[in-house]
Amino acid sequence: MKAAVWTGINKIEIREVPTPCPGPGEVLVKVRSAGVCRTDLEVVSGKFKYGRPPHILGHEIAGEVAQLGEGVTHRRLGERVVIETSIGCGQCPECKRGDRHLCGRMEEIGTAPHQGGYAQYVKAPEENLVPVPDNVSFDEAGILESVVCPIGGLMRLGVRFGETVLVYGVGPAGIGFIQGAKAMGAGKVIAVARNQERLQRAGKMGADRLICSKTEDVFEAVMEYTGGRGADLVCEAAGSGATTRSAFDCVKRAGRVILYGLPPEEQSREFSSLDIIMKQLEVYGVLGNPHVWEPLLGLVSQGRIRLGEMVDAVMPLDRLPEAFKLMGDPVKKPMKIVVHPWED
Numbered sequence: 001m002k003a004a005v006w007t008g009i010n011k012i013e014i015r016e017v018p019t020p021c022p023g024p025g026e027v028l029v030k031v032r033s034a035g036v037c038r039t040d041l042e043v044v045s046g047k048f049k050y051g052r053p054p055h056i057l058g059h060e061i062a063g064e065v066a067q068l069g070e071g072v073t074h075r076r077l078g079e080r081v082v083i084e085t086s087i088g089c090g091q092c093p094e095c096k097r098g099d100r101h102l103c104g105r106m107e108e109i110g111t112a113p114h115q116g117g118y119a120q121y122v123k124a125p126e127e128n129l130v131p132v133p134d135n136v137s138f139d140e141a142g143i144l145e146s147v148v149c150p151i152g153g154l155m156r157l158g159v160r161f162g163e164t165v166l167v168y169g170v171g172p173a174g175i176g177f178i179q180g181a182k183a184m185g186a187g188k189v190i191a192v193a194r195n196q197e198r199l200q201r202a203g204k205m206g207a208d209r210l211i212c213s214k215t216e217d218v219f220e221a222v223m224e225y226t227g228g229r230g231a232d233l234v235c236e237a238a239g240s241g242a243t244t245r246s247a248f249d250c251v252k253r254a255g256r257v258i259l260y261g262l263p264p265e266e267q268s269r270e271f272s273s274l275d276i277i278m279k280q281l282e283v284y285g286v287l288g289n290p291h292v293w294e295p296l297l298g299l300v301s302q303g304r305i306r307l308g309e310m311v312d313a314v315m316p317l318d319r320l321p322e323a324f325k326l327m328g329d330p331v332k333k334p335m336k337i338v339v340h341p342w343e344d
Helices: 038-045 138-142 145-157 172-183 196-204 218-225 241-250 273-278 293-301 317-327
Strands: 002-008 011-016 026-036 061-068 080-083 121-125 129-131 164-168 188-193 209-212 231-236 251-259 282-285 311-316 336-340
Touching: 002 317, 011 317, 026 080, 026 138, 026 317, 038 317, 061 121, 061 138, 080 138, 129 293, 138 293, 138 311, 145 172, 145 231, 145 251, 145 293, 164 172, 164 241, 172 188, 172 196, 172 231, 188 196, 188 218, 196 209, 209 218, 218 241, 231 241, 241 251, 241 273, 311 317, 317 336
Parallel strands: 164 188, 164 231, 188 209, 231 251, 251 282, 311 336
Antiparallel strands: 002 011, 026 061, 026 121, 026 336, 061 080, 080 129
């Protein structure tokens, strides 16, 4: 099969490699669409140490069931599926209650030893496959993982009807928070970012108030918009010390803060615990969640989460290096790119 193999810093090679063979309880999936994730860009560029080459990356994967391993009973050949990529040990309390993403020995498809979706085929445990509704495209399903974490966090914690939700960052995760909050009954959603073009896009995806942090004082703008109270729920998806500090400034007393963006290590503690104590805040960390995929696909199927509008470019697998280059462009970087392994 054809695969894009990460071979070193900023090096991707298109190679012919053996097609994986599914073992007991595993399924071989013919990859129809693979989302290009910024995390993989960070890995390829050496900025994020997560595995080592040579390896096939890619953890946003949708396709068709091509082969069933021994003992597989709940999947059928040709079935349209998306792959939830976290693999737990199966024995710890977290795995036994269904939270394999919190397993202390959790591994992930796309990270060694598990080959990923930048290939024509990938194998996965049967339990990691989620059926895709007929009216949801492979490209929509292929980028589902990029909004699973933010929308999964909102599903776990809840959005109370009519609340004001403040979102920092308007990349895929930020857009996920915006759309998810709206779908769950938020009254108003405020989006904060530096990029004016992306802010305008956030407005089209449901944000009611757009704040450009380059030209406006974020705290003053939020307080004016909320009548001096602050936001009921703040979602930090930008991943910087400055936006994290601002999140704690702009949340109301007894409000809630979701931390999702990963700031540089030297900025990771740039907020005061006094904020949490004196404002009586609830603070949550958000990670992936295997329980979210099926209901989230339902929202996509109903048109309440619009993933198709997040896809800016579709490329054959051979152009994956170009896709990474585009994702790294600070000006032109697209929201999402998907690659099609079976197209030239």
